[in-house]
Structure formats: structure tokens, C-alpha cells
Amino acid sequence: MRSNPIPSVTLFKVDNKRTRYLEKEEIARLIHACPDYLRRIVLVALNTGMRKSKILGLQWSDVDFNNKIIYVEQTKNREVREIPINDMIFKTLRNAKKNSKSSYVFCKKDGHPYGDIRGGFNNALKRAGIRHFRFHDLRHTFASHLVMAGIDLKTVQELLGHKSLEMTMRYSHLSPAHKRRVINILGRHMDTIWTPKKRIERKQ
Numbered sequence: 001m002r003s004n005p006i007p008s009v010t011l012f013k014v015d016n017k018r019t020r021y022l023e024k025e026e027i028a029r030l031i032h033a034c035p036d037y038l039r040r041i042v043l044v045a046l047n048t049g050m051r052k053s054k055i056l057g058l059q060w061s062d063v064d065f066n067n068k069i070i071y072v073e074q075t076k077n078r079e080v081r082e083i084p085i086n087d088m089i090f091k092t093l094r095n096a097k098k099n100s101k102s103s104y105v106f107c108k109k110d111g112h113p114y115g116d117i118r119g120g121f122n123n124a125l126k127r128a129g130i131r132h133f134r135f136h137d138l139r140h141t142f143a144s145h146l147v148m149a150g151i152d153l154k155t156v157q158e159l160l161g162h163k164s165l166e167m168t169m170r171y172s173h174l175s176p177a178h179k180r181r182v183i184n185i186l187g188r189h190m191d192t193i194w195t196p197k198k199r200i201e202r203k204q
Contacts, residue, residue: 020137021144033127038120041106047089049142049160052135056114058105081161143171
């Protein structure tokens, strides 16, 4: 029997379970509902996609203000990953450092890092009227809004620190509002193709 001439192809398994992320209005409500210390933490999560443990363990020595980079050590392989920061986070961290006497970026009054912020975060969610949401979902929100902004999955993978693209495929979903905008763009494009033309009378 001849061997199959078609080579085997490895397909990505896409997690079809809905990933919870915040819409723009929810993000605004959450940020306004947070006390100052928590607002800074949430902003870093939303703008970098960092995990909570990495954010709470962040030290000033991990922040490179000159190059606008945060250095994070990967737990599994001890590799150091570079996370770029935008102007919002640069200003947020720079202002926080002015009054900081601790080596930790996010710390209590005694200078020690926060052990857990679950209580404060849940209270902020209640004030913002947001349900069924975890702190880790801020990472989902970061990735989802990148995809909705048109950023390719490979770049999203690198920003999240995923080893494989398969792990990033769960973020390939889009919000209903974004889908409607895309379809409307297609509709306008089709209108330029199918615009009715005046009938040309044939000469008899």
C-alpha cells in the first residue's frame, strides 16, 4: 500500500469557552471605582497584560524608565522577559516612585508588598457594577483589545509571553460591537463595487 502523499498537519485547538473581558465603558467604571493604590495596579494590568503575582512582586529595579521597559522573570524557565510600557504607565510609575521609600513598586505603608488585593478589587467591582469578573480577566481584557485594535496574534503572543500561538488563539474572538463595525466597513466597500450604473441603450 502506498503511503499517504499528503503530510500530516497539526491543527490548533481553539478554546471555544467564552473569555471574559471588559468593554470600554466597563474599564472606565472600574478605574473610577478603584482607590488610588488599586487604580495604579489595575492600570498596569490593563496596559501590560502582566499577571497579578508579577505586578505585586514588581520592584523598582525591574523598571527601566530610560527605555520604558519592565523586566519580568518567567517562573518556569527563569528567563527574563521585556515588557514595553506606554506613556500612561510610564507616567503612572514615575509619579508613584516620587513618593516611594520601598524597593517594591506597589506596597503598603510599611513598605511591604501587598499579599493579596482580592478584597479591594472585589469591592471596586461592586461599586462599578461589574459581575463575574476576576483580576486575571484583566489579562484577557489586555489581549482582547489588542486583537480588536487589529494587532496580529503573533505580536499578542509575544506581549503575553506565551510559548505557543495555540495558547493565544483563545483571544481571537471579537466583541459584537467590533464585528458590526467590520461588517459595516465591508458593506461600504461592496457599495463601491455594486453601485447601480445607468443603463446604456443599445443602438437599434
